[in-house]
Amino acid sequence: MATTVTTKPASPLAESKPEEPRNGIAEWVVTFIILLFGTSTIAQPFVIPTSSMHNTLMTGDHLIVDKLAYAPPGKLSSHLLPYTEVKRGDIIVFRHPVLLQEDYVKRVIGIPGDRIKLVNQVVHLNGKALNEPYIIHSVGDSSPYRDNFPEGSPEYAANPQMVDRVFTMLREHVDKGELVVPAESYFAMGDNRDNSLDSRYWGLVPRENIMGKPTIIFWSYDAPTDDLKDYSIHHMLDLAQHFFTKTRWDRTLRLVRGYPIN
Numbered sequence: 001m002a003t004t005v006t007t008k009p010a011s012p013l014a015e016s017k018p019e020e021p022r023n024g025i026a027e028w029v030v031t032f033i034i035l036l037f038g039t040s041t042i043a044q045p046f047v048i049p050t051s052s053m054h055n056t057l058m059t060g061d062h063l064i065v066d067k068l069a070y071a072p073p074g075k076l077s078s079h080l081l082p083y084t085e086v087k088r089g090d091i092i093v094f095r096h097p098v099l100l101q102e103d104y105v106k107r108v109i110g111i112p113g114d115r116i117k118l119v120n121q122v123v124h125l126n127g128k129a130l131n132e133p134y135i136i137h138s139v140g141d142s143s144p145y146r147d148n149f150p151e152g153s154p155e156y157a158a159n160p161q162m163v164d165r166v167f168t169m170l171r172e173h174v175d176k177g178e179l180v181v182p183a184e185s186y187f188a189m190g191d192n193r194d195n196s197l198d199s200r201y202w203g204l205v206p207r208e209n210i211m212g213k214p215t216i217i218f219w220s221y222d223a224p225t226d227d228l229k230d231y232s233i234h235h236m237l238d239l240a241q242h243f244f245t246k247t248r249w250d251r252t253l254r255l256v257r258g259y260p261i262n
Helices: 024-038 160-172 225-229 233-246
Strands: 043-047 061-066 091-095 103-110 115-119 122-125 178-180 185-189 210-220
Touching (some): 225 233
Antiparallel strands (some): 043 061, 091 210, 115 122, 115 178
16 A cells, blocks of 8 residues: 655755855865874974984974985886985884884984994094084993993993894894995984984884975974973973964974084
């Protein structure tokens, strides 16, 4: 048996308001920001939490990391995007070889095949002393291993995995008093040479751990390390009270560039 459905006549539609014209430029800007910050395969924000890269990168610098810089190129993308090999002097962001949940930023000093040693704080690369205008010595003391790597024994021994890793490096890759960087690995150091836990203390950076390179400082804020590692209530209050006075405006939109090492 058929069922008859009785419906009320549709009421006349309310007169619709004309749609307001959109601001095309503003929409593109918002879209770009969403893509930039929301797509981790292209770029991602990164904050410098410690002083190990002073004065090149300051504690509290907020960076944009280009995650495509070192990506393997495809047949088409190699012609469209500026892929590069990791080079000496590049500043890189990478997953720590032991603390895999932590991202580090350092400068590449040695690439596969390089021979490296330090003599009284001066890096010797393939038999040549380097001129490194970007480094600082903030502590001013002396340390046999830190300043004459790979001679002596690492002083830092807080993490057993780091200790094992660095001693494996020293045992397997030191020849005639020099570290020989193996394939698919990189020797990285902080620019603040007296105060940097780097490849001298936890070993080489595997190629697969390198995530990208910082390109620009989009904001810099003078805050202590503890605030930058976890955005605590103290940090939120500090931002509310001192945003304008503690923002380093002279560092805003500053480009981050490596320094060629030959």
